Amino acid sequence: MTQIAILIPDPTDKSYIGRWPEVLERLKTTLEGAGAVVTATPWTTHVLDASALLAFDLVLPVIAWGYHRDHAQWLAACATWTAAGVKIANPASVLGWNSDKTYLGRLAQKGVPIPPTIWTQAATQADVDAAFATTGAPVLIVKPTVSAGAFRTLRLSPGEAMTEAPDGPAMIQPYLKSIETEGETSLLFFGGRFSHAVNKRPVNGDFRIQMQFGGLYTTVTPDAGATALAEQVLAAIDEPLLYARIDLARDDAGAWVLMEAELIEPDFYLDHDPANGAGFARAVRERLAA
Known part of the structure; x- marks a missing residue:
């Protein structure tokens, strides 16, 4: 019987306790339907010693939420898993670089294409004021390069x-x-193949599309432009990805731009997948057989 481990949040981190168990159950249902035995284990248990993970045919880090709260520990874990040869997907090297949005x-x-971006080692009020002056934007977004779930993300007006x-x-x-008007569209790929897409919109007056902020999610069919950009992103990454969630939005000119390439612990929105996770299960079987 195939043994699969799913990495979950640190048990001392109560931030996600209301959400990750339901995501885990969706994943377990999909994987167990494909003949696997699924074990959940906190990612923080395996930072310096990966020996327990070597017993699994495949390790999936897809609920390793909270890594951004201790990025140094996350990078140490990725290095440990790489050195030990843990069969993890996506690869531990990808899990490392994808954790910092400078990618x-x-x-x-x-x-x-991405939104115009100013990178700074420490955002100050002076940096924000200068960004208003140089971009001419009426509103700015400021966020850490290591973040998740709109963590410390600010929407600011001049002054x-x-x-x-x-x-x-x-x-x-x-x-x-x-x-605010069209939301963000996420395209899900499993084994390099498109699976499904979900549009995520904020509630009125907010800009955060995450579920914990009341985001409204709908299954959609992406247009040709969105699909082409998502495929361009995957081609630019050019690494052996088991899964990818490509988050896109339209800029002020109406063109699609990349917001995030989520390759670590994205919600796959399997509850919005018309195929009920069949594409993900297929990709896992293919990875196990490789």
């Missing part, structure tokens, strides 16, 4: 003071008005 700048250098400023390196971008 968006590297993808932009390869021709992937508005920062509160809970990002701790450490940050990114500053013009706020895309389409987030």
Whole structure:
């Protein structure tokens, strides 16, 4: 019987206790239906010693939520898993670089369109004021380069003071008005094949599309432009990905831009998948057989 481990949050981190168990159950249902035995284990248990993970045919880090709260520990874990040869997907090397959003700048250098971004080692009020002056944007988004779930993400207007400023390196971008009107669209790929897409919109007056902030999720069929950009992103990454969630939005000119390439612990929204996770199960079987 195939043994699969799913990495889950640190048991002392209560931030996600209301959500990760239901995501785990969806994944277990899909994988057990494909003939696997699924074991959940906190990622923080295996930071310095990966020996327990070597017993599994495959390790999936897809609910390793909270890694951004201790990024140094996450990078140490990725190094440990790589050195030990843990059969983990996505690869531990990908889990490392994808945890810092500066990867968006590297993808932009390869021709992937992203929102105009100012990178700073520590966002200050002066940085924000200068960004308003240089971009001409009426509203800015400021967030840490290591973050998840809108953690310490700010939407600021000119003259508005920062509160809970990002701790450490940050990114500053013009706020895309389409987030409020059209939302963000996530395209899910398993084994390099498109599976399904979900549109995520914030509640009125908010800009955060995450479920914990009341985000409204709908299954959609992406247009040709969104699909083409998602495939361009995957081609630019060019690594053996078991899964990928490509988050896109429209800029003020109406063109699709990359917001995130979620390769660590994205929710696959299997409850919005018309195939009920069949594509994911197929990709896992293929990876196990490789």
